[in-house]
Each structure stands twice: as C-alpha cells, then as structure tokens.
Amino acid sequence: MSNEINLLPFKRKNLHRFKKALQIVRIISVFLLLLLMVSSLIIFYIKSQLSIDSLKKEEENVLSNVSRMRSKKAKLALISDRLHSIAGIIDRRPDYEYRLGVILEKTPSDVSITELNISNSAISFNAQSDSLYSIGILMDNLVSMVAEKSLFSKITLQYLSIGDSYNISITANLL
Amino acid sequence: MKNKKINFDQSTIRILYYKYKEFIIPMFIILVCVTLFLKVTIPQIEDISHIKDEEKTIKDSINILKKDLIFLGTLNSENLDSELDIASTALPPGKDFIGIISSISKSAINSGVKLDDFRFSVGELSTASAKVNTQPSLQINLAIKGNINGVKDFVEELAKSFPLSEITSLKIGDSSTTLVTVFYYKPFPPIELNDRAPQRALNKKELDMINKILSWQNEEESTASPSSNF
Numbered sequence: 001m002s003n004e005i006n007l008l009p010f011k012r013k014n015l016h017r018f019k020k021a022l023q024i025v026r027i028i029s030v031f032l033l034l035l036l037m038v039s040s041l042i043i044f045y046i047k048s049q050l051s052i053d054s055l056k057k058e059e060e061n062v063l064s065n066v067s068r069m070r071s072k073k074a075k076l077a078l079i080s081d082r083l084h085s086i087a088g089i090i091d092r093r094p095d096y097e098y099r100l101g102v103i104l105e106k107t108p109s110d111v112s113i114t115e116l117n118i119s120n121s122a123i124s125f126n127a128q129s130d131s132l133y134s135i136g137i138l139m140d141n142l143v144s145m146v147a148e149k150s151l152f153s154k155i156t157l158q159y160l161s162i163g164d165s166y167n168i169s170i171t172a173n174l175l
Numbered sequence: 176m177k178n179k180k181i182n183f184d185q186s187t188i189r190i191l192y193y194k195y196k197e198f199i200i201p202m203f204i205i206l207v208c209v210t211l212f213l214k215v216t217i218p219q220i221e222d223i224s225h226i227k228d229e230e231k232t233i234k235d236s237i238n239i240l241k242k243d244l245i246f247l248g249t250l251n252s253e254n255l256d257s258e259l260d261i262a263s264t265a266l267p268p269g270k271d272f273i274g275i276i277s278s279i280s281k282s283a284i285n286s287g288v289k290l291d292d293f294r295f296s297v298g299e300l301s302t303a304s305a306k307v308n309t310q311p312s313l314q315i316n317l318a319i320k321g322n323i324n325g326v327k328d329f330v331e332e333l334a335k336s337f338p339l340s341e342i343t344s345l346k347i348g349d350s351s352t353t354l355v356t357v358f359y360y361k362p363f364p365p366i367e368l369n370d371r372a373p374q375r376a377l378n379k380k381e382l383d384m385i386n387k388i389l390s391w392q393n394e395e396e397s398t399a400s401p402s403s404n405f
Contacts, residue, residue, distance in 0.1 A: 070368055075258075089310065
C-alpha cells in the first residue's frame with residue numbers, strides 16, 4: 001500500500017483557495033526577496049558615497065596645521081587673561097583722585113585743608129579759614145552733595161573751633 | 176459529547192507535508208527575508224544615519240579648524256608679542272620692583288611732589304578687594320611732600336602708571352602725606368590649549384583696554400623728564 005495516498009480529499013472550492021493562497025505567498029516571498037536585494041544595493045551605494053575616512057584624514061591634516069600655531073593661541077589666551085585681570089583691577093579700585101578733586105572743588109579758595117584722611121569708606125578732613133562765611137560755604141557744598149547723593153551719604157561735623165582763625169573737622173561717609 | 180483529539184503521528188505529518196509542501200520554500204524565503212531585514216538591513220540604515228551625523232560633525236569641525244587656521248594665519252606674531260608686553264607691563268607676572276620704583280618716581284616728578292621714603296611690605300594681600308580676587312600684590316607705604324593739589328596730581332599719575340596700583344588709604348598732614356598703595360602682579364597661569372576649541376579674537380573690550388594702557392603709557396612717557404626727584 002502506498003504511503004502517499006491523500007486521505008484528505010480536496011473539494012474543488014478548497015483547491016481553488018489553496019492555489020490562490022500559494023500564489024499570494026509566492027508573490028510575497030519574491031517581493032520580499034527583491035526588496036531585500038534592492039535595499040541592500042541602495043545601502044551599499046549610500047555607504048560607498050559617505051567618505052568618512054577621507055574627511056577624518058582632512059580633519060587630521062587641518063588639526064596638525066592648527067597645532068603648529070599653538071604658540072599664537074597660547075599668547076592670545078595669556079593676553080586675554082591678563083587684560084581681564086587688568087580690567088577687574090581698574091573697575092574695582094577706588095578713585096582717590098576724583099574724591100580729592102571733589103573736596104578741592106567744593107572748598108572755597110580762602111579755606112585751607114590742614115589734614116585729610118581718605119579710606120575706602122570715609123573721608124575726614126580738617127579745614128581752616130579766617131572767614132566763617134567761607135567755612136559756611138564749604139559746609140553748604142558738602143551738605144548739598146549729601147542731598148544730591150553725590151559721593152557722600154552722610155556728613156558729620158566733628159567740631160568747629162574759633163580762635164585766631166576758624167577750624168572745622170568733618171567726616172563724610174562715602175556712598 | 177465526544178472529545179476531539181489531535182494526534183500528530185508520523186502519518187499525519189506526512190499528510191500535512193504533502194498537502195503544504197509547495198508553501199515551504201516561499202515561507203522559508205519570507206522568513207529569511209524578514210529576518211535579514213530586521214537583523215541586517217535596519218541596523219545598516221541606522222548605521223548610515225550615524226555615519227551621516229558623524230560626517231556632519233567632522234565637516235563642522237573641519238570648518239571651525241579651517242576658520243581658526245585662517246584667523247591664526249592672519250595674526251602677526253610680533254603684534255601678539257607686543258600686546259602681551261603691553262599687558263605684562265600693566266600687570267607684570269612677578270614682583271616688578273624696578274617698575275614700581277620707576278612708576279613712583281615718574282609720578283612724583285610729573286606731579287611735582289617730593290618723595291620722602293617708601294617701604295615695601297613684600298607679599299602681603301592688603302586690600303579686601305585683593306583678597307576676594309586673590310590678586311597677588313605688593314604693599315608700599317609712601318610718604319610725599321607737597322601741597323594738596325600736588326598730592327591729587329600724584330594720585331592721578333600713579334593711577335595711570337604701571338604696574339597697576341591701588342591706593343588703600345591716604346593721609347594728608349601738615350608736613351607730609353602718607354599713602355598706602357598696593358602694586359599688583361599676576362604670574363602667568365598654566366594655559367590648557369584645546370586645538371579643537373574655536374579660537375576667538377580679542378573682543379572690543381579687550382582691544383579698548385590695550386588702547387587705554389597704551390594711551391596711559393604714552394601720556395606717562397610724554398610728560399616724564401629724565402631727572403629724578405628722590
């Protein structure tokens with residue numbers, strides 16, 4: 001007895017469906033095969049076009065040329081660092097010349113400054129004059145500076161003495 | 176109800192094989208294609224994407240390096256040395272005693288005051304600002320003789336002379352004026368160079384600062400006289 005006897009007889013309708021399914025599977029398999037081939041070819045082509053090695057070589061060449069100019073880069077960095085520090089010092093150091101100038105400007109000509117101390121937070125000075133009026137002008141000038149919030153935040157008259165001449169001692173707090 | 180049992184014995188497998196044997200090759204091809212697509216093609220596509228990214232990065236890097244190369248090529252070494260000299264005169268890398276004495280002397284000459292004496296306090300960080308900024312400085316106590324206008328001129332001259340200095344206190348008395356000054360210096364810092372980092376030129380603020388230093392130097396040289404006032 002033969003072993004290859006089909007014991008599950010096909011109906012005609014089923015046979016037709018079977019053949020159709022087989023055809024679809026074959027079409028799909030061929031399509032996928034073609035798709036795989038085409039996509040592989042495209043990928044191969046694209047990869048061959050991407051010349052990353054030559055770019056890397058070019059980068060190395062340019063980099064070695066830049067490396068030869070390291071001394072210039074270092075000098076630029078040093079100049080920049082130094083200028084940054086210089087700007088910092090100039091910006092933050094107190095302007096003593098301006099403070100002295102303001103005191104001299106506000107002092108009438110017949111008033112002489114006998115002693116003057118300037119620190120980072122205050123200016124104190126002693127002034128002398130034969131004219132009480134001029135001493136008054138000096139006081140007025142300083143008080144108006146406090147009102148205008150120009151240089152000083154507070155003025156304190158330490159003393160006013162009357163002898164051969166008029167002497168005053170003033171302490172001004174800097175803004 | 177009758178239980179339906181499926182019996183996969185050899186004859187059943189054989190029957191199924193003969194029935195569906197035409198499907199085996201196409202199904203195998205589909206399986207292989209799908210597997211290859213998932214395991215080979217998709218990673219290759221991703222790889223291309225990475226390569227393109229890398230290519231873009233390298234191209235950008237090359238562009239930056241080429242720009243740097245052109246920029247560095249246009250820089251004149253002598254100009255750079257000169258600018259570094261100018262900056263180092265203003266803020267020397269070490270304790271420039273000669274520069275300090277010269278600066279004090281020139282300021283005194285130009286302002287018409289007489290220098291009494293001065294004392295160095297080596298290595299002291301004297302001002303609050305100096306401490307905050309860890310800027311090394313050299314403190315010098317100065318005594319000068321002159322009227323208040325002369326003192327003002329001296330302070331002005333000193334502010335514009337180099338090495339850079341800062342007055343921390345000023346006392347004008349009957350006979351003389353005492354000033355506490357600090358002269359700044361700054362050792363050259365270790366420079367870590369990155370060849371790939373884009374190189375920038377000196378900005379406007381930095382160029383203005385060089386010009387300011389130069390103008391102060393020129394002012395000082397034009398007003399200085401060869402005689403000493405000690």
